[in-house]
Every structure is written in C-alpha cells, then in structure tokens.
Amino acid sequence: MSVEREWEASYQGRDAAEFAYLAEGNARQARKRVSADAVIRDETGRLLLVDPTYKPDWDLPGGMAEANEPPRQAVRRELKEELDLDLHVGELLCVDWVSPHGPWDDLLAFVFDGGTLSADQARSLHAVDPELAAIRFCPPDEVARLLRPYVWRRVQAALTALDHGGVRYLQDGCV
Secondary structure, rough: OHHHHHHHHHHOOOOOOHHHHHHHHHHHOOOEEEEEEEEEEEOOOOOEEEEOOOOOOOOOOEOOOOOOOHHHHHHHHHHHHHOOOOOOOOOOEHHHHHHOOEEEEEEEEEEEEEEEOOOHHHHHOOOOOEEEEEEEEOOOOHHHHHHHHHHHHHHHHHHHHHOOOOEEEOOOOOO
C-alpha cells in the first residue's frame, strides 16, 4: 500500500477543520532543496567528473531534484538528460546537509553508488546537455584539486562508504 493510500485510510472520516489544521502545519515545515549525485568509476578506479557551465568547479554527475521527486529517481533522470546514461543507481552512500550560502537555502545532498562502467561505456561517454562543458575520468588524488573542498569531503565519505559499507551523514562536508 502506498503512503498516500495509508494516509487516506487513516484520515478517512476526519472533518475539514482537522485537515485544514494539518495543512497549516505542513505549510510551516521546512522545504529542503535536494541534490542527487552518483559516484561512477571506470574499470581502473578513476571517478567520473562533470564540468558544469554554470559553476566554476567540476562536480560529480547528477543534479537537483524536482519538486517531490525521490533522490534516486532524480539522479537517474539527470544522468540520462546530461550524459545519455541509463544506469541502475545503487545504494545510498552519504547524505550531506549543506548550510545556506549565497542566494541559496540549505540543501540535502544525496550521493549514490553509480557503479563501474566498462571500458567501452567509459570511452563512448560524452556530455549531451549544454549544461556540461566537459566530462572526464580522474584518479582520486586528482579529483581533490578539481572539486570545492566540501564537495571533495563528500566524495571521500562516499568512497569510504563504498569500501566499508554503511551510509555517511555529513554537515557541510564534515562528519
């Protein structure tokens, strides 16, 4: 049974005033921006990075979730839109709460395991969306130079989760 059906069943027969009270409470609750990225490697262990045209630094492939879109679905959609890559997105590796900065409210950044691409897949991969200036596979030690420091810490946490299991929780890239 879906959450919506469970909710309808448990609230069936309640009056309009109670529903209005719940809706008012919902309107006061936090609305979070959500991003969803993937750690994708080639057969040699290099990480896939993308160079967005709208940011000064490289980033993991993925992007922003649309309203009410689940994070795993968001990363699959972004990979298809930007790289024409239709991947099974694996386990959640880390969640990073990013504090408000510049014009942006806070953000929940989800990072999933995007798996390992075959040599042929990696060789044929290219950006298909004008939002990306370039893509490249980089060894982990080179990745640190290309990412913002808090994004690099998020990647390190995701790689640790890949190696040791579990999900890491971060705040601004810190444990």
